[in-house]
Amino acid sequence: MTLTAAASGFVVFLLFVQVIQGWDYYGVTYSSTEICAVKGSTVEINCTYRYPSRIDGGDTEVKETFWFTKLSGYQPVDLSTDSDYQGRVEYSCYERYYKKSCTLRITDLRESDSAEYKFRFTTNQQDGRYTGSPGVTLRVTDLQVKVSRSSHSNRRELKCHSSCRLPYRSSYIWYISGEKIQSQTSSTYLLYYDYGDSYSCAVKGHEDFPSPPVCINDKICYTDRSICASKGSSVDISCTYSSYQTIRSKFWFNHERSHQWQSPSQPEDLSEDSQFGGRVQVLETETGRSTLRITDLTESDSAQYHFKFTTQWSELRSSLPGTTLTVTALQVQVTRTTVHQSDTEAELKCHSSCSPAGRLSYVWFKNGQKVTGVETSSFKGRVYPGDIISCALKGHENYGSPSVYAPRLPSVSVSPSAEIVEGSSVTLTCSSDANPAAKYTWYKKNGDPDLQPLSKEPQLVFSSIQSSDSGEYYCTAENELGRRTSEYISINVTYTPRLPSVSANPSGRIMERTPVTLTCSSDANPAAKYTWYKENRTLIQGPEGVYHFSNIRSEDRGIYYCKSENQYGEINSSSLFIDVQYAPRLPSVSVSPSAEIVEGSSVNLTCSSDANPAATYTWYKKNEDSPKASGQIFTITDIKAEHTGNYYCEAQNRGGRHNSTLQLIVVSRSMKSVAAGSITSLFLVIIFLFAFFLIRRKRSTKRIAEGPDNNAQPNVGPVCDNPSAAAQRNPSEEQDDLYYATVSFSKNQEDPLYSNIGLAYPKRQKHEEEEEEEDEAGVDYTFVNFKSSSASPELRCQEDSVEDPSALYSTVTKNPRV
Structure with a gap:
């Protein structure tokens, strides 16, 4: 049998009534109004629909078709978008001529799928919406193993049963203590001996949905080994049991509460435990089956639960583990969002890690206020910054889920909070209160509209921070419901000076x-x-x-x-x-050789000046326009008398210029001998004068030694006519006398004694480039110093004389050039 065939065989049509709903040619017809199916199977719900082809001259077109079971804000929720049916729902709708039909196919049926299913279509006409109501009621049930005793023997007869009619000629699979029995394929199994702890069955092809196990002959079997339920909901924990003896007592317990027992080895009835007071109920719906119902579940109810019964002769507990119950809190899950500028359009689901048993009603809260008109596990609406949303099971509002909301304004911090030194480790942390948890992104403010994130973690870590990392940073916190941006945090990195x-x-x-x-x-x-x-x-x-x-x-x-x-x-x-x-300083000029210059000899004129940059030198002769030479040294190799004259050099750089002058006198060879004789005569005159003054000094000393003349007249004033009067002066008034022999040379004389060089020093003017040269007479002095203890009166008198041919000095004058 194929899966499709088996699935369709699981469906029992209890009522074959054609249902037509509509007005003015609008209508929906369902193939059946009630369907019963076994858990794990596949079911198909069919319908046809009709509508007027034209209204007020306009053609009618179908815009939307879908199935639904619940409302959200008074609006039907498309089953294909319902998270409870995700991946298990398929539509098959088509229009052919006048026949228009749509089939809903649901796979892997669950007991929670039991509901009323309706079809709805929408056209392009005004008010052209139509819903087929009432819809089709689907009931999903489990398989059950029925145990009966044979009337003619001690054999037991086991029958695989369902409240829904099972498909004709279905094949079955039987399990003993969870192990498949290969030889058994019918719905009935005859048990001659008790081989195991439990017995269950399933329809071939749907082995994942077996019946709950049953036990015989003083045994206890649990229907479910594991159950998960939501906080605040209710749960049923069932087991089957069997005994040949009369049962005197039976109850449920869990070992987590053993610390409350009077004896740790003797379990106590859970219904008498104060923790479960008013929340525990034991149900006996049929012989050999006990159900423990716990309401208003809390997370502390998570435990393993066991069943125990006693007879007159024995006490029985199951050798198998009990049923493990896990209680989890409800959570709001964001399934779909559309982000707008000022808000977010979100689709939320009240979710638990456990699948609730049966179809439950929910309550939604927004900002603490109940949202009316929504009792499903899904909620769709606009969420604004600051909104908080939660859900709860209806009737158990005190056990609501944690609220979901967009991130609050993020806070940023830096560690270390003290001064940040280059090369140190620095961590920036972003945090925001948000549910679902926020995702973080770090940015550095730099004015770039297309900012590239630095990190997508709550922390931005600089293992070795650099000066270039100084600046302002901020982070964003974002979840499915919104996004918020933090304020700026400034990072100032201190560091040693860079190379100046x-x-x-x-x-x-x-x-x-x-x-x-x-x-x-x-x-x-x-x-x-x-x-x-x-x-x-x-x-x-x-x-x-x-x-x-x-x-x-x-x-x-x-x-x-x-x-x-x-x-x-x-x-x-x-x-x-x-x-x-700077411009050249006043140049220094010199001549080499420095002695007298004789015709025919070679002469070097040298000029030097302090200047930056270095000066260039040019030599000129007075009253001549063209330069004589360039460079510091001006050399005349065969000097002649016509070379006599004033020469000056000019030192120049880009800062300015300066010049200095020297006088060059060339002596002919004939005049050189005359000059030599004259010089010799001059030296003889000097020696004569020196001897004369020496003799006079000795005589004066002798008179002083002989004493003063008592007949002498008093010296009232200077007596220049009487030499003896001068001799009578007080010796204490005597001073050393200095005598000058001044020798000057005149340029205009032709005496060879004057063949010499005299320097002319020009006066500095305010503007260096407009200097006016002025020659000065060069005068050479010969100083003769005579030291005497008594001055000669004759000499003193001679000093007062205007003109005396017997003067002891000679003057030779060199007239300055005009």
């Missing part, structure tokens, strides 16, 4: 007497303090890093650098060379 950069302004050529500013800058946090140095000599300290020359000088030329420091360290900059440029 140094610069000069102006950055190009630096001229003397101009303002210059040196600037030092370094990236540091906290801000650095700066120190300027010139070749290891401290110039200035401060936070600005600026050193200013208001009027830079040539001696400021040199190598400079700065130091940047804060509390985390210090670092020196690279060197900065300051080259101060």
Whole structure:
């Protein structure tokens, strides 16, 4: 038998009545109004429908067709979108000529699928909606094993039974203590001997949905080994039992409550336990079956439950484990969302990890207020920021689910909260109250509209934070119901100064007497303090890093650098060379050889000047336009008399120019011998004068030694006519006398004694380029110093004389050139 055939055989049509509903040609016809099916099978519910082809001249078109069993906000819930039927529902609808039909197919039937099913269609006409009501009632039941004793022997007869009529010629499978019996395929099984603890059956092809096990001959079998139920709901725990003896007592218990028993080895009736007071009920629906019903379930009710009975001669407990009950709380599950700008359209489901037994009614709450018109496990509506939604089982509102809501405003924190130093480990944490739990994303504020997330975890971790990580950060918290953004948190990373950069302004050529500013800058946090140095000599300290020359000088030329420091360290900059440029200083000129210059000899005129950049030199002769030579040295190899004259050199750079003059006198060879004789005569005159003054001094000393003349007249004033009067002066008034022999040379004389070189020093003018040369007479002096204890009166008188041919000095004058 195929699965489809077996499934269709499971369906029993109890009432074959054609139902037509409608008005004005609208209508729905169901094939049957009641259907009974076995748990685990497949069922098909069929209908046909009709509608007017045209209304008011307009053609009628069907826009929507679906089946439903429940409402949400007074609106039918499409069965194909109901999470309780997910993956188990299929529609087969078509229109052919005048026949329009739709079939609902439900697989893997559950007892909770028992309900009334209705068909609804919608057209394009105004008010063109129609629902076939009443619908089709589906009842899903379990298989049961019925035990009876044979009238002619001690044999037991087991029958696989259902309240729904089973398919004709169905094949069955029998189980003894959970093990399949291969030889048995009929609905009846004759038991000659008790081989096992329990017996159950199933329809072939649906082995996953066997009947509850039954027991015979003083045994206890449990219907379900494991049950899961929602907090606040009710649960039935059943078992079957059998005994040849008269049963005197029976009750349910669980070992979790053994600490309440008077004797740990003697179980006590659960119905008398104070924890279950008023919540426990034992039902005997049929002989040999006991059901423990627990209402208002709590999570503490999770335990393993057992059944026990006693007879006159024995006490019996099952050798098999009891039924394990797990109680879980309801949860609101977000199944579908559509995000809008100001809210979220969400579809929610009141969910439990346990599948509730039977069809239950639910209550929904929004912001603490009950939502009217919704009693299903699903809720669909708009959720705004701040809304909270929960659900509960109807009649058990005190056991509602935890509320679901969009994230609250996230809070952000940083660890460590103290000062953050570069290279340390830093963690940013984002947290928000949200249910379902929020997902987090971290961003750094940088003005980019397409921000790339830094992390999608609650924590953003910097294992070794860098200065570039300084800035403002924020996070977002998001779940299915909304999204919130945190405030900014600022991260300030402190670090040692980076290598300073140094610069000069102006950055190009630096001229003397101009303002210059040196600037030092370094990236540091906290801000650095700066120190300027010139070749290891401290110039200035401060936070600005600026050193200013208001009027830079040539001696400021040199190598400079700065130091940047804060509390985390210090670092020196690279060197900065300051080259101060200036115009040439007054040049220094000289002649070589420095002795007299004779015709035919070679002469070097040298010029030098302090300048930056180095000066270029040009030699000129006075009153001549064209230069004589360039370079520091001007060489005349065969000098002649016509070379006599004033020469000047000009030192020049881009800063300016300056010049100096020297006088060159060339002596002919014939005049050289005359000059030599004259010089010899001059030296003889000097020696003669020296001897004369020496003799006079000795005589004066002798007179003083002989004593004063008593007949001498008092000296009232200077007596220049009487030499003896001068001799009578007080010796204490005598002083050393200095005598000068001045020798000068006149340019205009042709005396060979004057063949020499005299320097002309020009006066500096306010504008260096407009200097006016002015020659001065060069005068050579010969100083003769005579030291005497008594001055000669004759000499003193001679000093007062305007003109005396016997003067002891000779003057040779060199007239200045006009």
